[in-house]
Amino acid sequence: MAETSDDKALRKRIWGWYFFDWASQPYHTVLNTFIFGPFFVAIAATYYLNQGQVEGIADANAQAMWAWTTALIGLIIAFSAPIFGAMADSTGRKMPWIVGFSAMYVLGCGALWFTAPDASNLFWMLAAFGVGFIGAEYALIFTNAQLPGLGTREQIGKISGSGFAFGYLGGVVSLAIALLLLVEQGNGKTIAGLDPLFGLDPSAREGTRATGPFAALWFALFMIPYFLWVREVRTDQIRSSFSAAAAQVITSIKGLTNRKSLGVFLIGSMFYRDALNGLYAFGGVYAKLVLDWEVTQIGVFGVVAAIGAAIFSYIGGFADRRFGPKPVIAFAVIVLMLVSLTVINITPTTIYGMTVAEGTPDLAFIVCGILIGGMGGMLQSASRSLMVRHTDEDNATEYFGLYGLSGRATAFLAPLLIGIVTTITESARLGVSPVIVLFLIGLILLAYVNKNGDHET
Template sequence: MGGLSRRGYRVIAGPPPDREPPPRVAPAVAWCLYDWANSAFPTVIATFVFSAYFTKAVAETPEQGTTLWAWATALSGLLIAVLSPTLGAIADRGRQRKPWLAGFSILTIVASGLLYFVAPDPAFALLGLALVVIANTGFEVGIVFYNALLPAVAPERWLGRISGWGWGLGYAGGLAGLVIALFLFVQADPPPFGLDPGPGALEPIRATCLLVAVWYAAFAWPLFVWVPDRAPDESGPAVRLPALAAARQGLATLWITLKALPNSDPNLLRFLIARMLYTDGLNTLFAFGGIYAAGTFGMGFDQIVLFGIAMNVAAGLGAAAFAWVDDGIGSRTTVILGLIGLTGFGIGILLVEDVTWFWILGLSMSVFFGPVQAPSRTLMARLAPPETRAEMFGLFALSGRITAFLGPLVLGWVVAVTDSQRLGMASILVFLVPGLLLMLTVRDRPAAGPA
């Protein structure tokens, strides 16, 4: 069983990491493939296609659309912040994460498909925003249980590589989804299936939401067949309770954990606060990247999709390459390097006005997306006690969502006041820079060994 050292680090009993066998192929591939499956949602719907469609074609003006999208994203962030740690604690008690992941995956798939019915008319704005809130909440809460399954497929010394490869495959999945969306729907002439491309319908653009739903369902199922629900180091029987009793116990456990964390593991607390800040900046960047490209640089739907394809190529290469760096120099250092890259190139994007420089700096910045996200997940997997893993990943999600409404809210407020998307995007630095500075105080966990 695992324990806590005096420094608050988890020490794993068993063979040293260099003697651990490699992960089993089928569970590891199935786990990574889920990243391929669900990445179509953030790339096609949340970032590049539907978000731009909403601001340019559904809302009355791009500025109004940006503000409405910001409010919807903020509301989703609040829901995620409330649900993630509570449901994570409940799942830990029952030792079942896959049923929860399945439920939230289905919720995202259905809501994504229904976005097809949001026509290019301001009368459909409320329907579109409601479905986006539902789909995004389901997506993000599901990630809590997906992340908690990582130690079930990867031994200690492989955590960084499997996590990074999953993230890289996710970028590849987002890339493939964007390519299909571009050539099958956005640029198709004539459009397939008799879709009406006229400005009053824009059905090929809307059909990309159906593509996301089918893509998600088609590639997610192997996880539910081959990935085990428990990691080898998890002990103790499952506790089956009625939903309300489990919720009460989950909330009580969460409150006890939060109160004890400053004393029991201040290093983990600093990491969670740092992640809260820089993830808020990242999520805001992802949510408004396509909107910024369309509104500030005048990029059309086809150009935005092409830019998204190029970004996913660069981001996937960065995630895969830095997976080795993660296990080599440590998750903390990898995250810091990624944040430095994001901040530096992000400042450049805010200063340029030429679309060519936007492409150059945007693609350079995207290389550092994975080196921030995947090593954060790896570090959490290494720090989390096995018996409360989903709860800890609930806190991990909470750290990325408890203030998630602030990023979009601040951006939307700045755009509403200044009527400038550029100044609104600059507010992201308010979250990235403090997150980087606090991350400098976090210690990586030493290599595990016999207790």
Template sequence: MTAVAAPPPARLLSRPVLAWTAWDWGSASFNAVITTFVFTVYLTGDAFTGLQEGDPGFAAAKAGLSSGLGWGIAVAGVVVALLAPVLGKRADATGRRRVPMAIATGVVVASMFGMFAITPVPGAFWAGVALVGLGTVAYEIGAVNYNSMLLSISTPRSIGRVSAFGWAAGYVGGIVLLVVLYATLIPGGPELLGDLRADGLGIRLCAVVCAVWFLVFGLPVLLTVRDEPGRGAAPNGVLATYRQLFRDIAELGRQDRNLLFFLIASAVFRDGLTGVFTFGAVIASTVFGFTFGQVLIFAVAANLVAGVSTLVSGRFDDRFGPKPVILVSLVGLVVTGTGVFLARDGGTAAFWVGGLLLCLFVGPAQTSSRSLLGRLSPPERAGELFGLYATTGRAASFIAPAAFAVLTTVAQDQGFGILGIVLVLAVGLVLMLPVRGAGSPAEGAGRALEGSDHP
């Protein structure tokens, strides 16, 4: 291929980048509020057991709620693993990403509107789990198309900063929304709108606000970022798409093992990164003695630290490449996570320090992972490979929860679950070491963007 001069970096404040970033900002309503800090906590609360603390069977009923939620999310993960790469491959062939992304965004919004009907009674629990699962599937499918759009709004010299800008916007969006909801609707906060505890009204209204939030901020990318020309005819039918997909994976193993190894390594360490946030609230409350209100305040601070560090890391990504950012972040996570474990008897102050240090490294590792895949992916296979990225992540999504559960059970101490997450991150770090980076960004690194006319 004849070398071409690298185009100037895309402006972060350009209309397409801002529109693309708004979707990440809006999706924080589902990621931060629904699945992490608020609605799933509500869904596994005492009221859904139908019992009072101290009643026979109360503990078993509480454990059953957590288990049921876990199984619901696991089923959603299987559905994503089956659909994401196939839908991504068909989007590559047709070039149409906005329509499937609009449908996925609409389903997430509808699922959150539906959560208003989930009153705190035992009979509503599985309906709530189903809505969380439906939203999870739709969000992940939408994210495949969203991530693929990164290649059309960035250049080899700016892809790291653009990716980091979007990811940071997600963190900041989570901060803003959590602060607003904590001040107005969430029980235990200032409750500026009055006491809304009856029938879980405050939490149910949170879901409605989240739905409107995502609807508003999800629209700009659908109206602004254009579809690209198709890259060939889509396979005729779902089974034909799967057959072609398996052939392509086999070919990837023969022709580009480095990319295949990256997908495997990233699946492991991304599951560890997810574990940091998934179990962070549990660890804060059960090991370090945080109240629910303190957990939400910490969540705001955690998103702020992660957002700033992610935004800064984009410049290092574009200057030195994404792999060094990933490795430094993983080393920082392993060292800091071990420190949090050793300080597990240190009370709330110890977790404030250790937890925020962990958040300093999570965002950069996440966004540079996306950036590295964008640099390594041929443009004609971007949707498929980002679909595989989602699939491998879901396929490995049991590792961190299993490690957390096993060490907690063996030691009979949830503090030891921290070591389980650290172990997953360490394994991901080791697997990442032999993966080759995308070369020097200054030289137009990234086969995905070589010779392209992206703005």
């Protein structure tokens, strides 16, 4: 059967939608997890060392600072995202919001260039990181809300999985470029043995700092296909006020009492996605503080992990179509629990308390990283697909705002628990252990979620 013009337009729109994941992924891979996050924590540790703290305590306090910051950002996102979503649904427009939050992304990333290696502007750079992170998360909520209009319920899982796979591939490419051409090692060279591009000064960590503007330029460039190919229908709906949107969100939350499956899913996903975000946020930090890896080593590890994530996300999309999203989520959560248990039992010389050959802990951590990336990709993709089964296109942004709320309402919890346990144990390694409990709670609640959503099948 010949492809119609409508089919071609839809295919182009789907590919445009994929490009958002490709464009935005560097914030999570290059900045949050593998390059800037560990770099920032190393600076923060130096700050505490200069205050006279011993190394272990300084490392723990640096990790706690990062934890408290990500917790605060999560709270800001959590309680405002559904309101903005309701406002967008009431007007029928998503694009203006996506443009605005994209601008926040670019400005926040670009400002990271000014991070001072001597930690003299530490808190200003934390604020800049927060601006970019908020922009990235809000834009994601609004683009996620476009997913129901891209295919049938049976097709959504594959589309979601392919989008995540394409995004992770973008993360791999951007991270590889940053490592090969920008980020300096201890010898002042990139991992390709080159001087950082544009005459950047390794002693001032300009190559690493340049990853901020690099992520901003990457996003601006690859959002072009998105804005060209993803169109929305203009409507004559009346613009909603902030107060009216807030009232609508409150009504929707109260209405969850009549939508038991959606309510349980939002609460359950709140815990397991928070645990996953905790692993993402602290994976690179853990490698830096516990295994004493260089930032470039962490970056190479990130490339390998992101490749695994891309592959598993793509496979997960087909598994979603074959078995549905719920079994895929359960499988991913169980694997992530086992991996988390293994991670906290890895030290520079031992695994589960047993002394092993030199280099074996590093190899084990790399394998764990591949599984975290891979299962994380499957988990996010399948969760997005299961959310589509619980919503309608007319109120997609509001409900994906609630989905964002569920993913961020306790976004402070993983960093908070990690911060508390790190402070009590004075160990960056043991500090990551609370994520296992969060995964377990999410898995238990998933059992009470209807695999087909609240709608009749």
